[in-house]
Amino acid sequence: MTTREYRKGATTLRGDRVPGTTTDARLLDNAESSDWLHTDPWRVLRIQSEFVEGFGALAELGPAISVFGSARTPVDSPYYALGEQVGRLIAEAGYAVITGGGPGAMEAANKGAMAAGGTSVGLGIELPFENGLNPYVDLGVNFRYFFARKTMFVKYAEGYVVLPGGFGTLDELFEAITLVQTQKVTSFPVVLLGSDFWTPMIDWLRGSLLAHGMISEADVERLHVVDDPREAVDLIVSSNDERRAAAGRPE
Template sequence: MERRQPAGDDESATSEPSRQVGPVTVRGDQVPRTTTDQRLLDAPPPGELADWLHADPWRVLRIQSEFVEGFGTLAELGPAVSVFGSARTKPDHPTYELGVRVGRALVEAGYAVITGGGPGAMEAANKGAWEAGGTSVGLGIELPFESGLNPYVDLGVNFRYFFARKTMFVKYAQGFIVLPGGFGTLDELFEALTLVQTRKVTSFPIVLMGTDYWGGLFDWLRSTALSNGTVNAADLDLLRLTDDVDEAVRHVTQGATDIEPHPAE
């Protein structure tokens, strides 16, 4: 099969600063100094409370539009798995190649691949899906240090608000495969774990790829969280830790285990 030309792979592309603001691309002096999430969550400056209160209800319409856009775009996606990992992963790092293999294996198993659409490990999973001829999805977010979706995304939606974007990761995926990553990856991981543990979602397997990277987290959960009674033994079984791509894909595509998580106390 002849490989497609990735989007944005153009030597004449502009080098100006750029940012994706929801569905809008801005460059140069049009790039805003703040993000939509920041303006939503920051306290209003002194003396501007009244204006902020009056403006806030209008934000509800924008938030609503993000959910409508996401639902409308992804409703017919079909079986899919969300893959997370660090945006800082370099193309020559072993984790990048691991992400490519994961993306390719998921497509070969009949699944679309959903990522955050950024660089690093996300790009790697999208690249693997793209090279395998599958559906490569990117759910981008407005950030001051990222300029849009990676070139291996076939189907992309850009969000202003993290909470709207995070809903799409869970709603349209049958499970998560988590590559080594930082705060953002941990946020997605533990939000998914909380949803499964509290039975807000069911049949949602979660796999961590990389025993050297994630092993310390597993050890801490067993030796500290479990021993202090803040989690139950069954809760730890909600996670599968492996270095084997085939095992990861098999686990996440076969659905959740029979273990019933205990509700949070």
């Protein structure tokens, strides 16, 4: 039995899946519905465009440190003050500051970086409850897709400073640690700022995950918990200086 075969790019279609018209015909048909804008193949192009846009905007950024923390951190919170301090210190150390571009702790870090005359980057995300980039971002890129945005945080940063935050902050933190654990990235220091907030989580990692053999001691030790913003920045800067020296590159 011979089955009609139809090739559509890299895809082979047979039987009832063979379309009645060609791709070109559907493209040129001005009566066609706009539903094609919401199909998965079209989304792939949008995803591709987000990567291209992000790479193009950040390729010449230079050394940078990503700062994470809650969008819900109020301006009068001590964590907001920590964010401002760490943003300023990162800029003074010669690094750009990359945040999610939103309010709260992200805004604080961007504000500190801008006040110090540094480069203040915001990688925004389309959300139903946030209103664009904060006013302290001087280089902003907006994304539809979390995974494209996350790639930029890791690709263009030489370390993370993580302020207290919720699910989004934890997501970014554990993704970074997983990438280090699986050797997808190397020499990627992660500093948790605020021991009162982070110590219970470290205790849980040791008492539960480590105790059951699900992670190693080295995994826990990759997380540096500090209270002093300067110590946080110095840890990342010294780690990167050591990495460059080991690679024979200038600091």
